[in-house]
Amino acid sequence: MWIYDKKLEYPVKIKTRNPRMAKYIITQYGGPDGELAASLRYLSQRFSMPTKEAKAILNDIGTEELAHLEIVGTMVHQLTQGVPAEIMEREGLGDYYSDHDHAVYPLSAAGNPFTAAYIQSKGDPIADLYEDLAAEQKARATYENLINLADDPDVIDPLRFLREREIVHFQRFGEALRIVQDRLAQKAFYVKKPDFMGK
Amino acid sequence: MDMNREKLLRELMAADFAVIDMNLYLDTHPNDQRAILIYNVLVQRAKMLRDNYERLYGPLTPMTPSKCPFEWINEPWPWQRHYSPFAL
Ligand SMILES: [Fe+2]
Numbered sequence: 403m404w405i406y407d408k409k410l411e412y413p414v415k416i417k418t419r420n421p422r423m424a425k426y427i428i429t430q431y432g433g434p435d436g437e438l439a440a441s442l443r444y445l446s447q448r449f450s451m452p453t454k455e456a457k458a459i460l461n462d463i464g465t466e467e468l469a470h471l472e473i474v475g476t477m478v479h480q481l482t483q484g485v486p487a488e489i490m491e492r493e494g495l496g497d498y499y500s501d502h503d504h505a506v507y508p509l510s511a512a513g514n515p516f517t518a519a520y521i522q523s524k525g526d527p528i529a530d531l532y533e534d535l536a537a538e539q540k541a542r543a544t545y546e547n548l549i550n551l552a553d554d555p556d557v558i559d560p561l562r563f564l565r566e567r568e569i570v571h572f573q574r575f576g577e578a579l580r581i582v583q584d585r586l587a588q589k590a591f592y593v594k595k596p597d598f599m600g601k
Numbered sequence: 602m603d604m605n606r607e608k609l610l611r612e613l614m615a616a617d618f619a620v621i622d623m624n625l626y627l628d629t630h631p632n633d634q635r636a637i638l639i640y641n642v643l644v645q646r647a648k649m650l651r652d653n654y655e656r657l658y659g660p661l662t663p664m665t666p667s668k669c670p671f672e673w674i675n676e677p678w679p680w681q682r683h684y685s686p687f688a689l
Contacts (some may be wrong), residue, residue: 410685472680
């Protein structure tokens with residue numbers, strides 16, 4: 403279970419509205435490499451992890467990703483709050499405004515709504531951990547793209563924090579992968595599913 | 602949010618983040634005795650800062666005794682602009 407903690411993991415205090423930047427940043431809310439996908443991916447995969455270290459790291463990183471989802475949603479909210487319709491439209495959010503007004507809705511920068519097809523949960527711990535390593539790299543790259551697009555220090559600062567967390571998560575998933583591979587006692591680069599009967 | 606509250610919140614956020622990060626490290630290094638010692642100190646410090654903040658400014662989790670009216674629903678919520686302290 404989870405209990406809400408009434409604070410962010412990292413502060414977000416954006417003084418200047420910038421709907422165009424919100425349109426880009428929202429991709430880390432509901433896009434293919436976003437925080438919602440990350441959280442669901444890890445929290446779903448944890449059920450089939452074979453070692454206590456892997457169960458714990460997926461549980462705890464999946465939980466931290468929920469805090470990141472909240473940070474990204476907060477950024478989108480603060481960047482768009484109260485911006486008049488004609489400015490939303492001028493800044494490229496006419497489509498978004500039509501359907502969602504100033505609400506926060508999970509979609510990608512290109513406007514594709516969130517889908518579970520962004521994630522996998524394969525029941526094979528090696529396959530899942532490799533996916534997680536790739537997911538962290540893709541999220542890091544996305545944050546770098548967003549930082550390149552941003553010019554406001556109030557926006558760049560939390561984006562930098564989120565980018566750094568992806569690097570830490572990548573490191574921890576790498577350690578978990580090594581532990582799982584040792585546990586499965588195979589030196590092979592690819593290890594078959596533990597319950598595979600060799601039929 | 603007044604300056605003292607911002608300062609205390611900022612300290613608590615930093616202290617809790619240190620715990621979160623050390624927790625992830627220990628998930629994959631459960632036998633690192635020195636790291637566990639550091640973790641225990643960080644947890645104690647975060648708990649102290651949390652208790653102090655909640656005593657002054659109300660509940661951070663909906664599992665805290667309340668006065669009437671129910672204090673949990675008090676604004677600001679963390680996504681509101683005037684909630685967050687300035688960047689760490
Ligand atoms: Fe991550």
